[in-house]
Amino acid sequence: MAERLILHIDMDCFFAAVEQRDNPELRGKPVIVGGLSSRGVVSTASYEARKYGVHSAMPMALAKRKCPQGIFLTGNYPQYKAVSAQIFEIMSRFSPLVEPLSIDEGFLDITGMERFIKGNPRNYGMKLKQAVLKETGLIASVGIAPNKFLAKLASDLEKPDGLVIIRQEDIQRILWPLPIARIWGVGKKTEERLAAFGYRYIGDIARAGKDVLQKQVGERLARHLVELANGKDDRPVEPVRDAQSIGKETTFEENLQSRQEVEQHLLYLSAQVGWRLRRSGKNAHTVQIKIRLGDFSTYTRQKTLSDAICYDEDIFKEAKALFRAFSLPYGSGIRLLGVSCSGFDAPSEISLFEMENKQKKERLYTAIDKIKARFGEDKIAHLGESRVLKKINASLDGSEARH
Known part of the structure; x- marks a missing residue:
């Protein structure tokens, strides 16, 4: 049985990148897209804006204080949706199994596609990035790994324009030094709870083991944390998902x-x-x-x-x-x-x-x-x-x- 090979593609600063592509005067400038009211939040910030500490989900009022020279836009969501459809059409050419994760990211299962990959998944990932750039004018980051958790994490490690492969033998070297907040499902409250027990890095979780963690955080969370900390994730790539x-x-x-x-x-x-x-x-x-x-x-x-x-x-x-x-x-x-x-x-x-x-x-x-x-x-x-x-x-x- 062939080892699973999952590719995750994530568009870099998607909304802001589309705006900069379509409006040349915005290129190289701090572009911030989101709700512009006093209660709005940032949807996407360009890398020029991120230098000032602006990031997605930040209250827009705070973003304006951090980057008063920013260019603030409500966004053109029909256009973003159209570009997203174009990107997923490109992805479908590279694998019959594509799972949308959001408007600007998705998984591809490329297991058993040796004839197309020709033994070089890095080149295959690069071809996908090049096709997206050529046909949309946008830059994507790609991660390739044996499962969805590691592939998504890999795509985020060298942004922008990243291409990272994590193999099973790379888990201790790449995964364990990362902060526990990088584990899928660990939010701020869970991070604080784990920090109280002395867990700060993913390797701390992996070395602790399930039995110790179970006494501290309960069986269900302990099992989830230990499996991901050791790079285990059996979730399949699901091409079609009905809304729950x-x-x-x-x-x-x-x-x-x-x-x-x-x-x-x-x-x-x-x-x-x-x-x-x-x-x-x-x-x-x-x-x-x-x-x-x-x-x-x-x-x-x-x-x-x-x-x-x-x-x-x-x-x-x-x-x-x-x-x-x-x-x-x-x-x-x-x-x-x-x-x-x-x-x-x-x-x-x-x-x-x-x-x-x-x-x-x-x-x-x-x-x-x-x-x-x-x-x-x-x-x-x-x-x-x-x-x-x-x-x-x-x-x-x-x-x-x-x-």
Whole structure:
């Protein structure tokens, strides 16, 4: 059986690079793409901007303080999506197994492709980089390794324009000296927790062993950490992945303070999620809300239903109930709200008793969906939060009162 060979390609500063490619006057200048409001965050920063300490996910207000001379753009997302499709088409020529990881990165399984690789995976990776550069004018970094974790890590080691191979025999030399934050799934809180036990580098985790770690952080996390610290990752490259959830979230210019404000936005989010469910032909058993407070602490609450749903009013009913059951810390404003649905199911048979009510809903939502299909999913919400949706909200409150 051939040893697995996985390639990870990651576009360098993708959004900013597209802007610099399409606008020559931006080349060599600090370009920062993201939300430009006071509550926005950085999506991508060019390497010229990174010299000033600007990075993705940084609050835009902080980025402006660090790099006041930067060129700040909201971004051209339809263009980024079009370029992304072009890049993934190129990738598909280099392997029949391509897994998109995000708009600007993906995995290729090149196991068993010796005839094409000709025994030299480095040259194969270089040919992919050259094809992307020639056809899009953009630079990519590539990592090649026996598994997805190591390949993704390798692509990040020599950015920009990197090409790194990690073999099994390289793990101690390359992987172990890296900080534990480079392990997939180790965020800031986990990093701090591990540091409290004296673990600072990946090699510290590998040498500690699972038994010791298990007593400190629990069996599941210990197993995950030890396997990755020793360069083990059995996840396959999956070319097609159905969405596991459909959702929508929004960050507010100013923190929400009142229940009325929150529920108004939950209604708006529920309408968008319902539209996306129906457009995808899906029904969902689970409704989840996401709440991020002003101090960035984040909470999720969810409920699983016996009957699958796809209508705005049903989603909103559950989202509102989840919020009302949430104990909001005193004096806390809400920075972000999200609503999502999962646990998809095919449409089920219903009783004759339910049929009449369902037909009324179908007529209502068919009309709503036609408006959205013609004018965009935000159209109804823009009509004063929508007379239609307000009627749904009023009828829902009325039915709750009757019960």
